[in-house]
Amino acid sequence: MxxxxxxxxxxxxxxxxxxxxxxxxxxxxxxxxxxxxxxxxxxxxxxWGGKAFASGPGEPREVTVHAVEAGETLWQHAAALAGGDRDVRDLVDELMALNGLSSTSLQVGQQLLLPVDEG
Incomplete structure (x- = not known):
C-alpha cells in the first residue's frame, strides 16, 4: 500500500x-x-605554572618547579634551603622523597620540586 x-x-x-x-x-x-x-x-x-603544591605524609607544601642547570647539585639546593638552622642531610633526604629520586644525581634540564621558604 x-x-x-x-x-x-x-x-x-x-x-x-x-x-x-x-x-x-x-x-x-x-x-x-x-x-x-x-x-x-x-x-x-x-x-599558576610556576607554583605547585606537593603533599606528603603531612600537610600540603607549596613548591616551585626548577629546571636544573649545569653544575647544580641537590646538596647545594638543600644547603640554600637549610639556611644554617637545619641539617642539610635531612633536607637532601626530603628533596629526594619529594622528587622521587633514588640518588642525589641531577641531570641538566631535569624538573626539580623545591619547597618554598616559609620564613
Missing amino acids: SAVVSIDEWRAARRQESASERPLRLTRRGRVVLTALVLGFMALVVL
Whole structure:
C-alpha cells in the first residue's frame, strides 16, 4: 500500500533526513568562543605554572618547579634551603622523597620540586 504525500511534505522529510546526516559545524561565533576559552585556560596555566603544591605524609607544601642547570647539585639546593638552622642531610633526604629520586644525581634540564621558604 502506498500513501499519497504532497511534494512539500516529501521535501520537508528529505531536509530533515539530510540534516540529521550532516556533520556538526561550528559557526564563526562558536569558533571565537571556543578560541577565547582555550586562550583563557592557557593564561591560567601560565599564571599558576610556576607554583605547585606537593603533599606528603603531612600537610600540603607549596613548591616551585626548577629546571636544573649545569653544575647544580641537590646538596647545594638543600644547603640554600637549610639556611644554617637545619641539617642539610635531612633536607637532601626530603628533596629526594619529594622528587622521587633514588640518588642525589641531577641531570641538566631535569624538573626539580623545591619547597618554598616559609620564613
